[in-house]
Amino acid sequence: MGWSTLGPCPLAWQWLAVAQHELLLFAAIWFAVFAIDELLVDLVWFRLRLTGNVRTRRLCAPALGELRGMVAVLVPAWQEHGVIGAMVRHSFRSWPQRNLRIYVGCYRNDEATLAALIAAGGDHRLRVVLHDRDGPTTKADCLNRLYLAICEDERRCGQRVRAMVLHDAEDMVHPSALALMDDALERADFVQLPVRPEPEVQSRWIGGHYSDEFAEAHARDMVVRDWIGAALPAAGVGCAFSRAAIDRILANRASAAPFAADCLTEDYECGLLVNETGGRSIFLRMRDENGALIATREYFPGTLAASVRQKARWIHGIAFQGWDRLGWSARPTDLWMRLRDRRGPLVAMVLAVAYLLIVLWPVLLVLEALGLIAALPPGDFLQGLLVFNIISLIWRLAMRAFFSGREYGWSEGVRALLRFPIGNVISIIATRRAISAYIRVLAGGRLRWEHTVHRVHVAQVCAGGAEPAAALLRTSG
Incomplete structure (x- = not known):
C-alpha cells in the first residue's frame, strides 16, 4: 500500500503502522523458517520412535565393573569451595573402580577451594593440581594444566591414560556412568551422556527453564544428531574422550594442549573436532535398573543475572567463536547442525522484534481508534x-x-x-551481552571466564544418593 492511499492520517503517526507491518513480516518469515527446521527434527525423531531405533535401553543391574584402563576425570575449579568437597566424595563413593583418577585443578589465589579439597582428601585416587597462575583464567586453560599433570603422571608411572572424562565441580555423577562410558569407548572415540538439570523449588521459573531445555535437547535433538551421523558437541560434563581422540586433536592443533585456552566453549569445540579428525561419537542415553536416567545431575543458575552470564558465554563461544574457529562443514548433516547451533543470536533478534510488536499492538489499536493511523492490511501471504x-x-x-x-x-x-x-527473555538479554563481549574481544579486550559460583552440591541435599530433597541449590555469579 502506497503513502497516497493512506488518507488524511498524519504522517507523523502513520509511520508506526508501516513499521509494525514490516516488522511483523520480518518476524513471521523467520519464525516460519525456524518452525520448519524444528519440524524436520521432529519428523526424524518420530520416524526413529516408530521404527524403534531410539528406545532408551534399561540396565538390569548396576554397571560397576572394573575399567579397561586408566581413566582420568578432569575437574576445573575456581571458587568452588562450596561444592567441590561433596562432588569428590560422592564421585568416589559412586565409582569404586581402582583405575580411576580424579584430577581437580585449582588456583594459587583460591585458598578456600584448596582447603575444601584437602578436607575431602583421603582417597589415593584424588590428584589436586595447583595452577601456577592467578585465577580465574579460562576453563580451557585450567583443563590444559590438568592435562599436563596427567602427562607428568604417565611419565612417572609408565602407564598411559586410556580415556579422559570431563566434569564440573557441581556435578553429581551416576554410579553406572563411568563403566558405561568406558564400555562405549570400545566402539567410539567420544561419548556423551545426558545432562539432567534438577528442578529448583526456590527457582521454579529461572532455574527451572534449564530442565525444559535439556529435557528436549537430550531426548530429541542429540538423539537425532547422533542417528544422522552429525558431529556431536560435548556438553563439558558427563563426556569421555578416548586417548586416541585427544592425540588427534593435539595433532590437528599442532599444540601441546588439547583445549583452546582462548575459547569459551572448549568442550563444544573438542566434541566437534573428534568427528573432524576422523573419530566416531556416541550419544549414550540409558536408564538404570530403577528407571532413572543415567545422566549428570546438577543445579543450574537460579537467578536472572547468573543465568544471563552463563548463556551469554554459551552464545559467545558457540555462535561467534565457533564460526570463527571451526568454520562450516561441507557435509549436509553437519552443516545443518552447525546452522542450528549458531542461530541463537538471530533467534534472539527475531524474538526481540516479536515482543516489541506485542508492546506496540495496543498502542496502534488506540491510535487507530482515534483516527491517527490507518491499519495496513496484512495480505494473504502474511496471514498465511x-x-x-x-x-x-x-x-x-x-x-x-x-x-x-x-x-x-x-x-x-x-x-x-x-x-x-x-x-526467551533470558536468551534476548544474553545475546546482547554476548555481542558486546565479542566486539570487545575483537577490539583487543581480554577474554573473561564469567564463572558461576556454586554454593551447595546436589549430594548435600540428598540422602545416600537418592532423589533430591526439598532443599535446593542457590547460585551466584
Whole structure:
C-alpha cells in the first residue's frame, strides 16, 4: 500500500503502522523458517520412535565393573569451595573402580577451594593440581594444566591414560556412568551422556527453564544428531574422550594442549573436532535398573543475572567463536547442525522484534481508534504465515511440555508452558551481552571466564544418593 492511499492520517503517526507491518513480516518469515527446521527434527525423531531405533535401553543391574584402563576425570575449579568437597566424595563413593583418577585443578589465589579439597582428601585416587597462575583464567586453560599433570603422571608411572572424562565441580555423577562410558569407548572415540538439570523449588521459573531445555535437547535433538551421523558437541560434563581422540586433536592443533585456552566453549569445540579428525561419537542415553536416567545431575543458575552470564558465554563461544574457529562443514548433516547451533543470536533478534510488536499492538489499536493511523492490511501471504506460526507455536509448546513432563512429572510439564517466554527473555538479554563481549574481544579486550559460583552440591541435599530433597541449590555469579 502506497503513502497516497493512506488518507488524511498524519504522517507523523502513520509511520508506526508501516513499521509494525514490516516488522511483523520480518518476524513471521523467520519464525516460519525456524518452525520448519524444528519440524524436520521432529519428523526424524518420530520416524526413529516408530521404527524403534531410539528406545532408551534399561540396565538390569548396576554397571560397576572394573575399567579397561586408566581413566582420568578432569575437574576445573575456581571458587568452588562450596561444592567441590561433596562432588569428590560422592564421585568416589559412586565409582569404586581402582583405575580411576580424579584430577581437580585449582588456583594459587583460591585458598578456600584448596582447603575444601584437602578436607575431602583421603582417597589415593584424588590428584589436586595447583595452577601456577592467578585465577580465574579460562576453563580451557585450567583443563590444559590438568592435562599436563596427567602427562607428568604417565611419565612417572609408565602407564598411559586410556580415556579422559570431563566434569564440573557441581556435578553429581551416576554410579553406572563411568563403566558405561568406558564400555562405549570400545566402539567410539567420544561419548556423551545426558545432562539432567534438577528442578529448583526456590527457582521454579529461572532455574527451572534449564530442565525444559535439556529435557528436549537430550531426548530429541542429540538423539537425532547422533542417528544422522552429525558431529556431536560435548556438553563439558558427563563426556569421555578416548586417548586416541585427544592425540588427534593435539595433532590437528599442532599444540601441546588439547583445549583452546582462548575459547569459551572448549568442550563444544573438542566434541566437534573428534568427528573432524576422523573419530566416531556416541550419544549414550540409558536408564538404570530403577528407571532413572543415567545422566549428570546438577543445579543450574537460579537467578536472572547468573543465568544471563552463563548463556551469554554459551552464545559467545558457540555462535561467534565457533564460526570463527571451526568454520562450516561441507557435509549436509553437519552443516545443518552447525546452522542450528549458531542461530541463537538471530533467534534472539527475531524474538526481540516479536515482543516489541506485542508492546506496540495496543498502542496502534488506540491510535487507530482515534483516527491517527490507518491499519495496513496484512495480505494473504502474511496471514498465511501467521496461521502457520501460531499452529507451529502450539505444537512446539506441546513438545516441550511432553519432554519435561516425561522426565520430571506432568506438573513440571505444565510449568514448562509458562517458562517458555522466560527462557526467551533470558536468551534476548544474553545475546546482547554476548555481542558486546565479542566486539570487545575483537577490539583487543581480554577474554573473561564469567564463572558461576556454586554454593551447595546436589549430594548435600540428598540422602545416600537418592532423589533430591526439598532443599535446593542457590547460585551466584
